[in-house]
Amino acid sequence: MALFTLCLVFLQCLVAITGYPKDFNGKTNFVVLLMDDMGWGDLGVYGEPNRETPNMDQMAAEGVLLPDFYSANPLCSPSRASLLSGRLPIRNGFYTTNMRGRNAYTPQDIMGGIPDYEILLPEILKEHGYRSKIIGKWHLGQQPQYLPHNHGFDEFFGAPNCHFGPYNNKNTPNVPVYKDANMEGIEFIEAQTQKSEPFFLYWAADATHGPMYASKPFLGKSARGLYGDAVIELDYGVGQILSTLKRLGIAEQTLVFFSSDNGAATYAKLEGGSNGPFLCGKETTFEGGMREPTIAWWPGNIPPGKVRFTDLGWEYFVMVLHHFMEHPNHEKRYCINFNACVFVHRPIFYYRGDLLMAVRVGNYKAHLWTWANSLEEFQKGTDFCPGQNVQNMTVRQQEDHSQQPLLFNLAKDYGEKYQIKPNSAEYKSVIPKITAAVKEHLDHLKKGEPQLNYCDDAVMNWAPPGCKEIGQCLPIPPSNKQLCYWPH
Template sequence: MDLKITFIILMPLLGVVLCSKDPEKPNIVIMFADDLGYGDLQAYGHPTSHTPNLNNLAKNGLLFTQFYVSSPVCSPSRASLLTGRYQTRSGIWPGVFEPDVVGGLPLNETTVAEILHPRGYHTAIVGKWHLGVGKDNMYLPPNQGFDEYYGIPYSHDMCPCEICFYPNETCLNDCKDDFTSCPVFDGLNIVEQPADLVTLHEKYVNRSVHIIADNAARGQPFFLYYAFQHTHHPKYAGKQFRNSTIRGPFGDALAELDDGVGRVMKQLEDSGVLENTLVLFTSDNGPSLRWENIGGNAGLLKCGKGTTYEGGQRVPAIASWKGRITPGRTVELTSALDILPTICSIVGVPLPSVTMDGVDISSVLFNGGKSPRESFFYYPTTVRPEYGIYAVRYKQYKAHYYTQGSANSDENNHDKDCRPSTKRAAHDPPLLYDLHQDPSEQYDLSNDTNYASIIDQINQVKAKFEETMVFGDSQMANHSPYVEPCCNGPCDPFPECCKCTQSEKKDIHLRFIP
């Protein structure tokens, strides 16, 4: 990929099953959208999106207005969500994992799943992984603390795509034809290749509700990470949702995503675990603006995916826990980095013994209180140690030390700052914006002497943070076609020969590195 974000955290109903009587073992569900922008949901002001289930979640939950992911593209933001650490520490830079990348999320990183599994949780991921496959499947979720994995290991544009909408309509955006077809994994086995995008949503939802129902019936706490392929390009939707909205292909894809949210929430209620379930829904980064009307929307925020402007990293987020979280909205500064520390606090587990960038935001969730987070650091898509941080937010102020456009914006974007032709520019003093007054980043305050002390403070915050940053070796550095997933490989002609149906359920065979 490159939140696309949405995610939900949920916990089991007290008194229904034995395990749910233990307040230290709530169920947790994270639902993470792909390329969903700050302005894409009805709850955030979009006038033609159709998202009744997300509307209901927002009505009964806490809506975040200043929630950030650690990167404007997908693999890095997913790594930080699961580890509570900036992606640069893990080597998830620069860019995102493609199917032929040899590396992945290092196995010595501690994920949310690895924290919860030893405490008796069933840990499962459904959907997009995008943190590497590697030789012998070494980086797939079953080797990262997850008991169960069903999904595609990267973005669905990273493989040939022909049909995206029912009935048999061609995809509207480009896909990569030089890799193997998108595989659907069940555990470490490929059960379908190429993935059928028209039926993918039903498969994801069915697996998700089964995980909830099965674990609730057995009285076992569970952690479900439902990582949507929606609303990344190419947009896709099945029979029920094609031409169902007035917003077009993006709206249809979003409506299908919303259906998944609703069915997960209904299963939690039907299984009797809703009232002890924490729900958090968010996105992995801002909207892709490359496809104009087929792309997403950042609302009043500047630019989108791929940039360190607000539209690239400030994303929609909703948290809900019936009877525990008071419905409303918050302006507190929070981040997906904070999910792991908050889960550790709720479950009563010590933090991993590593440098942690996330903070416990329980005070925001449960008490309507202040966030302990005062600062946030923006890294670009193509991180390079010699440049480091592009921007810093401190309290309500944001300083841009570098700015750059993105390939995920259209060359004809109305804002030239967003365009891919806009090269990296250094700023000394940094551009300065008051995000409480100017969330669109329109009015630079850097030359106003009244703000000189603010810039000095931000410079100090930046320098102090950079003293703690040790870049991990890049996991993106090495490529080989021998790690591309192939259900019946080695075979010829590669990669076209890598095809099997769901009913065949063949074991995975990677074209192993010699």
Template sequence: MGWGDLCSYGHPTQECGEIDKMVAEGMRFTQWYSADSLCSPSRAALLTGRLPIRVGVWGGERVFANDGSGGLPKNETTIAEVLKDAGYATGMVGKWHLGINEFLPGDGRHLPHHHGFDFVGTNLPFTNHWACDESKVHLAHPNPIKCFLYWNATLVQQPFRHDNLTASFLQDSVAFIHSNKDTPFFLYLSFAHMHTDMFSAPRFRETSRRGRYGDGLRELDWAVGEVLKTLVSLQIQHRTLVIFLSDHGGHLEICTEGGSNGILKGGKASTWDGGLRVPGIAWWPGVVAPGQVSQHLVSSMDVFQTAAELAGVTPPKDRIYDGKSLVPILLEKAPAVPTSKLPPSPRTLFHYCSDRLMAVRYGEYKAHFYSMELPTNYTEHCPSGVPKVEYYTSFDCYGPHITHHEPPLLYNIDRDPGELYPLPVGQYDEVIANILAAKLQHQASLVPGKAQCKETSTTLQPCCNPPFCYCNYKPASHR
């Protein structure tokens, strides 16, 4: 989902709904950044509070493949593991995309139950892939082998059906909440929306002015609303913090079905702000004041430290964390608008493409040491606004489309959020010096984890009923 996709984030034709109501009742962040512009690394960073380069979720095509042997390393500590040790019930439902098998086709050694989740409901270990497009709008012959659904660690559907996918995620999530309403719990609910291919249940089709993308967003909006209504009906909303966010920016190369990043440059896979800045919303009735807008520079990696502080636990001290607790902001102990444009120690974010440090955000400034060339052939590629094939700006972080900048390209993001007007670096010597010092200090402390996304093997492809790779079982909880 892109930064400009929601009604409350300024989209002119997207219907307002439950997520926008959540904004009105909570806090909207205008500068929430994902730790990466692709699925797997951003999710690894969210769950561990650490940059993907530290945890090893990099290399190859930067995401885990359906037949890959790599995964989120078991020596990394997730939010679920920290909270589980503090007595929380932990649950995961939806898209995982942090590895599946390691040695054998069905060993499931990278699945969520190995990372602190006691309950794992309906889940996509891989992703909602382009090859799963049942409408055949873009592919005349989809490849269903890449389209599989698990319940806990068991493959139950191949190919999976889109019609009730979101409803299944919702059903399992609501059941988990009901089962744990009297105890502390942590639920990681990761929807398949808004990922290629676009889909929605029949009741939502052709209901949005935006077409298939808008239909899917309306279904997502409905499901989010049902989760919030469940908390209210159980009267536990006053002790439950809900954070809504996207894992990266919109996928502009798929035209009207890729989402909107508003005025931001670039999109998915790039380190321009359109690939990294995402919607971020916090909802906690009675604790987070309604109608708040925070302009603080925050990261998805902050969720880990926020959860740890609220639970009163201390994460392992044998590693470096890149996130910070959002508790002072959520509880209004910090002003919604930073009081100083450039405080003594401004928030610094490091933007990577795989293992290459591309850009550094330093307070209101952003310096690009490398940048990706953006596509210019949208008209040719998107007849009638619909893409002919799927493609990205690039997965490759070292190809000829990458430009090295020395000195770096410098932007004032507060004044120029679209990254259109580079500043004359000669007039910003102090800013450049501070950014270079922060960069050197960061790189001196960095020990990259072993690259996990390089490991692939066709023998590890999940397949039920070999050699047919076709099944449609109903989980016991859905019977």
């Protein structure tokens, strides 16, 4: 996000110095390819054994691989709110206080959404003459005041919510579903190129979130089953978008960023993806929950085939974005060049709902709290860590380690299996840095108003556009505001 913002600034500086080509008014276009529930281990280039993602792998070969890039949250809505705002969910309000440390998102009956005071990437870009389009899943609130058009996007083709059911149930209105093959951004790219107007395309594909599906040409293509079919379809889409940029001759003016919103849904078992060697998955603050398969691609600007370690997350951008917005002349301090833009090490804060669960500083990660999922849910068959069992980590009730955090070296021990002993010199030298990072974070933290506390059936999408014409508008029930239920 701010990555793009700041690199944009950098390019503007470049224009002044070198005389950048006139296309797109000298601006760089931005494309964010955001996968849904795709795991770090789902790409061939990240070690998926079936190697079924030739286009993503090729993107990596032509761009830079970011093996330790993090989402800001292990769940969809909060992660996406951070991506577009550059601010942690605890700041932008995408969390709940109904129960401590519970994940929350935006189902159809949610009352909250992205607050007006959050400045989203397309809003900033608009000031710089960009046109922005979101294709796919919005997920930042479905009431009119929260929809993309009211937060900087010029165009929106997709759905405000997740596509899971129940379908055709008169107690729950339908959510539009667009198969990924229809979610193409090529026409938008072509139109913007013809106009020579800089653009931001936010391609937030609907798959690979459950329930699984793939378009007909991709069904049965994967050795991995339906999940793999969906990955192959997305891989095809990525290939189409990149080849469009090449065909139009605008690859060097377009920075494409590929990532996922959270870890693979390990609880979905064979209908979910792979987090490679990492612990657990979606919904958790272990590495499997928030480390994302990330690639940046920008021919002529990013040298091909490289790997960069960033221990970077959207959280890092918070301060940068703030500095930029509050002190417009400070931008050079943060973005002298692309590398400086991306490769500044900052702590990663792993939140679950309102609870700061873990912190990464350099290669060290300290767990202040640990939790897999509740015993109650586990006994009903939900397991966020199937086949995995690490003492004090994959536990069934929230464990407080804030007085003596569980410490791991993620470079050596990315599986988070071997705790560094609290009486070791290593532990004693590292913990003060962690403590200082946590203190600084909390000292400066201004929590946003929690947006995900209240639900009301009355706010659901009972009467979507077009329902009158087909006589299918459903009656809106009386308002019944109540606390949302967040079991995870």
